[in-house]
Amino acid sequence: MSLQYLLAKSKCARFLAVRQVTQLNTSKRTAGVDHVKLLNPENRVILVEELKSISSWKHSKLRRVYIPKPDGDRRPLGIPTLRDRAAQYLLKYCLEPVYEAQASSGSFGFRPGRSSHDIQKKIFVQLRSSSSGVNKRILKLDIEKCFDKIDQEKLMSLVTLHPSLKKFLGRALREEVLGERIKTLEDTTQGGVISPLLANIALSGIEDIHNELIGEPEEIQNGFRYADDMVFFLKKDDDPDILRNKIDIFLTSRGLKVKRSKTQLVNSTGGFDFLGWTFKVGNKRFRSYPSKDSMANMTSRIKYLMKDSTYTIDERLDMVKVYYKGWFNYNKYCDLSEVNLYAINIWTHKYLRSKTKMLTEKVNIECKKIFSDNTRSVNAHIAVKGKKSIYDGDLIYWAKRNNYRFDGPLSRTLKVQKFKCEECNLTLLPNDIIELHHIDGNNENYKVKNLSVLHRSCHHYQKIHSFKSLQKVQPK
Numbered sequence: 238m239s240l241q242y243l244l245a246k247s248k249c250a251r252f253l254a255v256r257q258v259t260q261l262n263t264s265k266r267t268a269g270v271d272h273v274k275l276l277n278p279e280n281r282v283i284l285v286e287e288l289k290s291i292s293s294w295k296h297s298k299l300r301r302v303y304i305p306k307p308d309g310d311r312r313p314l315g316i317p318t319l320r321d322r323a324a325q326y327l328l329k330y331c332l333e334p335v336y337e338a339q340a341s342s343g344s345f346g347f348r349p350g351r352s353s354h355d356i357q358k359k360i361f362v363q364l365r366s367s368s369s370g371v372n373k374r375i376l377k378l379d380i381e382k383c384f385d386k387i388d389q390e391k392l393m394s395l396v397t398l399h400p401s402l403k404k405f406l407g408r409a410l411r412e413e414v415l416g417e418r419i420k421t422l423e424d425t426t427q428g429g430v431i432s433p434l435l436a437n438i439a440l441s442g443i444e445d446i447h448n449e450l451i452g453e454p455e456e457i458q459n460g461f462r463y464a465d466d467m468v469f470f471l472k473k474d475d476d477p478d479i480l481r482n483k484i485d486i487f488l489t490s491r492g493l494k495v496k497r498s499k500t501q502l503v504n505s506t507g508g509f510d511f512l513g514w515t516f517k518v519g520n521k522r523f524r525s526y527p528s529k530d531s532m533a534n535m536t537s538r539i540k541y542l543m544k545d546s547t548y549t550i551d552e553r554l555d556m557v558k559v560y561y562k563g564w565f566n567y568n569k570y571c572d573l574s575e576v577n578l579y580a581i582n583i584w585t586h587k588y589l590r591s592k593t594k595m596l597t598e599k600v601n602i603e604c605k606k607i608f609s610d611n612t613r614s615v616n617a618h619i620a621v622k623g624k625k626s627i628y629d630g631d632l633i634y635w636a637k638r639n640n641y642r643f644d645g646p647l648s649r650t651l652k653v654q655k656f657k658c659e660e661c662n663l664t665l666l667p668n669d670i671i672e673l674h675h676i677d678g679n680n681e682n683y684k685v686k687n688l689s690v691l692h693r694s695c696h697h698y699q700k701i702h703s704f705k706s707l708q709k710v711q712p713k
Contacts, residue, residue: 238399241331245402251288254326255281258319258430261670261693269318270300276319284323292401294324296409313385317430325409325430328402332431335397336438337626343444346463347433349668350627350635353512354570356461357525358620360516363459363470364505364523371518373505376469376477380440380488381496383465384432387439388492395438406431436464439491443467446483447475468511477502514571525616526575527568535564536581543588550593557585558607569613582608612644627667635667647673650688660695672696 244250259276266274276284299315317325337348343359345351364370389410398406409431444460447469451457460469471477481495488494503509508517513531517524527535542556582604589600619641627635636656643651650673656665665671670693677687678701691699 238397241335241402242399244331245291245327245399246289248285250327250330251285254288254330255284255323256694257326258322259284260697267316268300269316269321270298271318271320273319284320287320288324288327291324291327291405294405294408296321321409322430324405328398328405328409329431329434331402332396332398332438333434334628336434336441337628340437340441340624340626341445341458341462342624343448343458343461344437344441345461346466347437350625350638351621353463353567354618355620356463356512357514357570358616358618359458359461360468360511361523361525361616362620364516364518366521366523369472370505370523371521372473374471374475374477375501375503375505375509375516376471376480377499377501377503377509377511378467378484379496379499380465380493383440383493384436386492387436388490391491392435392439395441396435433464439493440465443484443487446487447471447480463512466512468509513567523616524572524575526571526573531564531568532576535561536584539581539585543585550589550595554603554607561607562611565611565613569611570616570618571613572615573613578608632664632666636664639665639667642667646683646688647671647690649685650690653685654690658692658695659689660691660699663692665690665692674699677701 259281268274297318297320299317302314302316303311304314305311333349340348345353345356362368364373389407392410393403393407396403396406440462444458444462444467447459449457449459459471460467469480471480484495501509505516505518508515510516510528510530513528514525515528538560539557542560543553545553548556585607586600586604589595589603590597595603619638621638622634625631625634639651639656651665657663658665658671659674671690672693674689674691674696675682675687676689679687
């Protein structure tokens with residue numbers, strides 16, 4: 238706990254927290270109740286000084302935003318101010334290593350160095366023929382309003398923090414929401430920086446209640462959790478009612494309960510959807526492919542972007558390329574022969590031919606850039622090993638895993654640079670946000686001498702980008 242206190246008072250940690258919230262996060266320009274979307278360098282330094290008094294920190298109210306869910310319900314988000322997000326990030330630096338030291342090998346969501354692809358591979362191991370996957374059943378479940386209903390007293394008892402920092406966390410959990418008279422006494426602020434970590438702490442251990450001991454201390458992981466979504470694998474003789482009872486007892490102690498409408502017990506041959514994928518065993522062969530909802534969302538999104546006349550056709554094509562590239566990368570370890578990707582390619586081709594004056598040759602080139610220049614490798618992902626954590630000091634293991642995260646020019650350039658940022662010369666760690674930099678500013682020039690891999694923060698300050706930005710704002 239004394240180390241946590243020293244870290245909270247560290248000037249370096251305060252600078253990192255402010256930089257993360259105001260410069261690196263993709264949501265850095267999301268305003269809280271104070272309507273402040275960005276801070277200039279002088280104000281960032283002032284905020285660093287203000288974070289010295291984190292033990293007596295006074296929170297602002299939260300801006301409440303409701304996000305529609307697929308089932309027609311609305312998900313409440315409580316958005317803190319930039320100041321409060323920086324303070325929460327500083328607290329996260331203190332709390333996350335403690336949780337990571339004891340986290341389960343079956344927990345993957347919102348953890349550094351872990352991803353949904355790790356769960357995809359673990360499910361493959363469970364359902365492949367050598368594991369008798371054809372005979373297994375799957376209990377899939379979700380927690381009803383998990384972020385909203387976590388028992389705060391129980392959560393605080395599970396948190397290991399220095400007393401002064403624990404007081405800060407208690408005040409953060411009970412902060413008022415804008416437009417509401419009563420305080421959110423039972424609302425763990427879902428829009429907060431630290432909310433996913435707190436949810437992981439509250440649910441830690443539930444994924445282990447159905448593990449199979451094969452010798453002290455080894456066990457087979459039969460439950461996997463990504464945030465509040467879970468799957469458990471049962472053999473022929475396993476009783477699902479006993480497992481459900483254990484789950485209910487665990488959740489009740491946290492003030493939570495299972496969402497019955499999303500609870501399913503299915504055979505592996507019948508298939509199930511999880512994290513946007515469909516998993517199924519057919520003809521004794523494991524298959525994983527994008528779910529129907531994922532395909533429908535991808536198709537409708539591309540059509541929406543293509544029809545958005547507020548942008549030029551070249552800008553629309555760029556947006557579609559970025560979106561489809563992201564969708565494809567998420568599904569690159571799937572068996573994509575199980576879904577029809579050709580249809581959206583044909584639709585885009587026909588749309589460009591009928592709604593624009595683009596030449597056929599150029600239409601073919603643009604469609605190929607979007608839909609054809611993608612690589613895939615079925616079930617090739619290498620899952621993270623056991624309870625490994627980026628805080629365990631095994632830099633060699635995590636440096637090697639970095640190589641599997643990327644492909645194409647980015648992967649090749651990483652190897653050339655020996656996994657170091659070319660600007661600051663620091664080793665690129667698994668949790669770092671890195672980007673491919675085109676030295677001449679031309680994003681179409683992929684010559685080896687024109688590429689370098691940088692931290693996002695280092696990338697921001699490249700002269701070529703600053704010059705191009707100035708050109709955009711200067712009057713013609």
